[in-house]
Amino acid sequence: MATKVLANWAISLTASKLPSPVKDAAVRSLYNWIGCAIGGSQHPTVTKLYDALSPFQGLATASLLGHGGERRTDPQLACLVNGVASHVHDYDDTHLATIIHPTGPVASALLAYAEHKGGVSGKDLLCALVAGIEASCKLGLAVWPAHYDIGWHITSTTGCIGAAVAVGKLMNLDEGKMAHAIGLASTQNVGLREMFGSDTKSFHPGRAAQSGLLAALCAEKGFTSSPQALEAKRGWANVVAGGGTPKLDKYLRELGTVWEIERNAFKPFPCGIVCHPAIDACIQLHEEMQSNGLIPRDIESVTAKVHPLVIELTSKRTPRDGLEGKFSVFHGCSVGLLYGKAGPSQYSDDVVRDPAVVSIRDKVQANADAQLKADETSVEIVFGNSLRLQKHVDHAVGSLEVPMTNDQLEAKFLDQCKIVLGDEVKEASDSAWAIGEADDVGSIIRAF
Amino acid sequence: MATKVLANWAISLTASKLPSPVKDAAVRSLYNWIGCAIGGSQHPTVTKLYDALSPFQGLATASLLGHGGERRTDPQLACLVNGVASHVHDYDDTHLATIIHPTGPVASALLAYAEHKGGVSGKDLLCALVAGIEASCKLGLAVWPAHYDIGWHITSTTGCIGAAVAVGKLMNLDEGKMAHAIGLASTQNVGLREMFGSDTKSFHPGRAAQSGLLAALCAEKGFTSSPQALEAKRGWANVVAGGGTPKLDKYLRELGTVWEIERNAFKPFPCGIVCHPAIDACIQLHEEMQSNGLIPRDIESVTAKVHPLVIELTSKRTPRDGLEGKFSVFHGCSVGLLYGKAGPSQYSDDVVRDPAVVSIRDKVQANADAQLKADETSVEIVFGNSLRLQKHVDHAVGSLEVPMTNDQLEAKFLDQCKIVLGDEVKEASDSAWAIGEADDVGSIIRAF
Numbered sequence: 044m045a046t047k048v049l050a051n052w053a054i055s056l057t058a059s060k061l062p063s064p065v066k067d068a069a070v071r072s073l074y075n076w077i078g079c080a081i082g083g084s085q086h087p088t089v090t091k092l093y094d095a096l097s098p099f100q101g102l103a104t105a106s107l108l109g110h111g112g113e114r115r116t117d118p119q120l121a122c123l124v125n126g127v128a129s130h131v132h133d134y135d136d137t138h139l140a141t142i143i144h145p146t147g148p149v150a151s152a153l154l155a156y157a158e159h160k161g162g163v164s165g166k167d168l169l170c171a172l173v174a175g176i177e178a179s180c181k182l183g184l185a186v187w188p189a190h191y192d193i194g195w196h197i198t199s200t201t202g203c204i205g206a207a208v209a210v211g212k213l214m215n216l217d218e219g220k221m222a223h224a225i226g227l228a229s230t231q232n233v234g235l236r237e238m239f240g241s242d243t244k245s246f247h248p249g250r251a252a253q254s255g256l257l258a259a260l261c262a263e264k265g266f267t268s269s270p271q272a273l274e275a276k277r278g279w280a281n282v283v284a285g286g287g288t289p290k291l292d293k294y295l296r297e298l299g300t301v302w303e304i305e306r307n308a309f310k311p312f313p314c315g316i317v318c319h320p321a322i323d324a325c326i327q328l329h330e331e332m333q334s335n336g337l338i339p340r341d342i343e344s345v346t347a348k349v350h351p352l353v354i355e356l357t358s359k360r361t362p363r364d365g366l367e368g369k370f371s372v373f374h375g376c377s378v379g380l381l382y383g384k385a386g387p388s389q390y391s392d393d394v395v396r397d398p399a400v401v402s403i404r405d406k407v408q409a410n411a412d413a414q415l416k417a418d419e420t421s422v423e424i425v426f427g428n429s430l431r432l433q434k435h436v437d438h439a440v441g442s443l444e445v446p447m448t449n450d451q452l453e454a455k456f457l458d459q460c461k462i463v464l465g466d467e468v469k470e471a472s473d474s475a476w477a478i479g480e481a482d483d484v485g486s487i488i489r490a491f
Numbered sequence: 492m493a494t495k496v497l498a499n500w501a502i503s504l505t506a507s508k509l510p511s512p513v514k515d516a517a518v519r520s521l522y523n524w525i526g527c528a529i530g531g532s533q534h535p536t537v538t539k540l541y542d543a544l545s546p547f548q549g550l551a552t553a554s555l556l557g558h559g560g561e562r563r564t565d566p567q568l569a570c571l572v573n574g575v576a577s578h579v580h581d582y583d584d585t586h587l588a589t590i591i592h593p594t595g596p597v598a599s600a601l602l603a604y605a606e607h608k609g610g611v612s613g614k615d616l617l618c619a620l621v622a623g624i625e626a627s628c629k630l631g632l633a634v635w636p637a638h639y640d641i642g643w644h645i646t647s648t649t650g651c652i653g654a655a656v657a658v659g660k661l662m663n664l665d666e667g668k669m670a671h672a673i674g675l676a677s678t679q680n681v682g683l684r685e686m687f688g689s690d691t692k693s694f695h696p697g698r699a700a701q702s703g704l705l706a707a708l709c710a711e712k713g714f715t716s717s718p719q720a721l722e723a724k725r726g727w728a729n730v731v732a733g734g735g736t737p738k739l740d741k742y743l744r745e746l747g748t749v750w751e752i753e754r755n756a757f758k759p760f761p762c763g764i765v766c767h768p769a770i771d772a773c774i775q776l777h778e779e780m781q782s783n784g785l786i787p788r789d790i791e792s793v794t795a796k797v798h799p800l801v802i803e804l805t806s807k808r809t810p811r812d813g814l815e816g817k818f819s820v821f822h823g824c825s826v827g828l829l830y831g832k833a834g835p836s837q838y839s840d841d842v843v844r845d846p847a848v849v850s851i852r853d854k855v856q857a858n859a860d861a862q863l864k865a866d867e868t869s870v871e872i873v874f875g876n877s878l879r880l881q882k883h884v885d886h887a888v889g890s891l892e893v894p895m896t897n898d899q900l901e902a903k904f905l906d907q908c909k910i911v912l913g914d915e916v917k918e919a920s921d922s923a924w925a926i927g928e929a930d931d932v933g934s935i936i937r938a939f
Contacts, residue, residue, distance in 0.1 A: 194725030241714040277642030
């Protein structure tokens with residue numbers, strides 16, 4: 044029944060049914076995602092992809108974000124490219140219970156389709172976004188953690204289905220067609236974790252968006268899949284369960300009562316979330332050093348006690364470029380201590396190779412401590428004169444306990460988008476906050 | 492090393508290195524596939540897909556087979572549509588050791604790309620086809636049978652990688668880029684068996700072709716994936732192994748010495764391969780009846796001893812349409828006895844519902860006999876006058892032991908394509924046989 048339950052819930056959801064905190068969470072998720080898509084729009088990964096595929100593009104009815112309406116393409120390519128751009132800095136949102144980055148696949152597909160279709164209101168866009176994100180996250184919960192452990196990039200494997208649900212909602216698909224859209228999405232499982240650290244990592248949410256859009260487009264024309272696609276013996280959940288026991292019923296039963304979008308968090312730093320506590324601690328230590336007249340050059344050693352996942356996922360000892368820097372807790376700590384910041388600028392190739400950064404990076408030790416929570420850390424610095432500074436972080440900034448405020452989200456938006464948009468960045472930020480109130484979102488999307 | 496081994500073998504393969512039986516097998520595989528792609532080109536599944544996606548198509552540089560050059564589109568859409576068309580009648584080839592239908596994903600991608608690129612010789616096309624098919628089948632062997640058992644449609648999960656290898660070869664990618672193409676393909680796992688019986692089944696090889704083409708296009712522009720994509724702990728083989736132990740090294744070591752394309756078989760009948768022996772026996776009995784002046788109307792009973800899988804997979808007692816007829820050994824026996832043929836025409840809705848066919852169908856009994864081999868059967872007919880005819884088939888036509896002859900392949904081609912191409916069918920058949928000798932395959936492809 045899972046496929047039918049999800050399809051039925053999704054088609055029944057209306058904007059007026061959304062509780063106010065859910066609406067707020069949707070606005071924040073979309074706002075943050077737009078900033079990330081613009082911020083990543085000039086990245087070489089995006090450029091290579093666009094160069095490879097633009098020779099085959101169709102009628103330009105959808106915009107590539109970050110080009111102020113000057114670069115438009117067909118919706119299939121637009122959602123692929125925007126999806127890649129939004130994830131390429133690893134700076135997008137995280138549903139912490141599953142480490143899904145839920146907005147990428149869903150919003151990429153939605154914006155491209157909404158602009159193409161025309162006449163889509165901000166209210167309907169947000170409602171479809173919520174439907175897609177809830178779908179992705181509930182399915183993620185149902186197969187977590189074995190699905191991720193075996194090696195699936197859970198963002199794209201679930202995001203494809205979320206994207207199909209979201210676009211299907213804008214199309215007003217009936218329950219049967221929505222079920223076929225879910226099925227056609229569920230058969231397209233893109234995303235191996237082995238690709239982390241390469242261009243292909245951010246390809247995953249983009250391709251999930253594109254595959255989900257395709258699923259909805261085909262279902263709209265009567266293309267059939269399986270009405271038991273999710274729950275069948277050889278359906279999605281069992282095939283990708285990675286040896287775990289899927290819990291579809293348990294989580295889909297909570298659709299509309301427990302809202303996953305409220306548990307969506309936003310990254311203050313453009314790198315793997317697991318090393319955020321250590322970076323947070325180092326930024327706080329930077330400030331303490333400044334107050335005490337201490338300088339980074341005098342640091343002899345830095346020791347971070349971290350959750351074991353930090354070691355498993357981000358222990359690149361000698362990252363060679365910005366991309367590898369994202370998988371190096373050592374680099375993150377180094378720039379935190381040196382600059383008191385860890386924004387996109389601190390993850391450029393130049394900064395990763397900067398001798399001053401490398402010098403501190405080499406002094407950082409990270410030790411796994413299974414007693415720590417995932418967002419907890421203790422960092423100690425020892426200086427040449429034997430002076431010690433210590434910082435314990437109980438919950439990193441950007442966690443559910445210490446969420447980023449709207450002001451912090453806006454500072455993040457402005458910081459990553461000003462490089463791309465220049466003086467128009469504030470206007471883009473204002474539009475992004477207000478997109479949910481638009482009568483037709485198309486002109487706003489074109490302006491990004 | 493598996494990714495590197497495959498990449499290196501593929502880039503090193505040259506047309507002149509291909510043993511003569513391998514070349515012959517390639518010609519036969521491609522010929523048979525072209526017939527299936529033309530034969531399926533007007534199917535409703537194909538039409539729905541084209542209607543859904545053609546609004547987004549790009550510059551028309553590749554042809555949809557079966558339209559005599561009158562319907563062209565961009566190569567990405569062309570390979571998707573041709574791939575679906577070639578599998579939609581379940582009439583394409585089968586690598587019996589893995590039940591992969593290997594030519595679909597590889598040839599769909601290759602033909603679309605070759606026509607788009609221009610100046611591709613038939614020799615290079617065949618060499619790339621062999622590279623792609625060997626890649627698909629070796630990878631399939633490495634994860635067989637657990638991968639299939641858990642629920643993956645092995646044709647598309649391996650075919651995507653084969654398509655990337657094949658297109659990458661036409662691009663003359665170097666080893667590094669070929670490895671990245673393999674990786675970007677391996678992260679796109681399309682195909683759940685749960686979709687069998689719906690439009691989505693034939694979507695799988697089409698999407699595999701499209702995803703493989705995309706992987707090669709991106710790799711050509713320097714897009715990176717993982718150089719250990721296939722063999723890493725969380726790489727392709729381990730993630731999709733379905734609980735089995737992948738044997739990449741064992742099978743990739745045999746690249747270029749054991750040629751899988753020589754073990755590729757062709758279906759004489761457009762239905763599940765398990766009921767082919769019984770149909771074969773009935774066609775032979777039809778001929779025997781004719782020689783003896785016996786007529787089908789006088790048949791009192793037909794009893795077939797068959798392998799148990801025949802009962803498990805094809806025992807639809809009263810099929811309602813052509814699609815259900817494919818899963819009815821009773822229908823297959825009936826048309827074999829009545830017409831001495833079981834081609835696509837004998838699987839039309841009309842024939843399945845024809846009272847004369849139904850009347851004989853109702854007299855057919857099929858009894859499982861676990862002593863029989865999968866391609867063995869015994870069929871006995873009893874006539875009103877108590878006369879009996881009996882036929883034992885040791886290996887069905889289309890098996891490796893009794894392969895279809897080139898004449899039989901041609902009859903199959905003509906039979907399924909004449910409905911689409913009319914008078915031009917013989918010319919198309921001659922071109923398809925000769926495509927390997929062309930200086931530029933583009934004009935031939937356009938003519939199909």
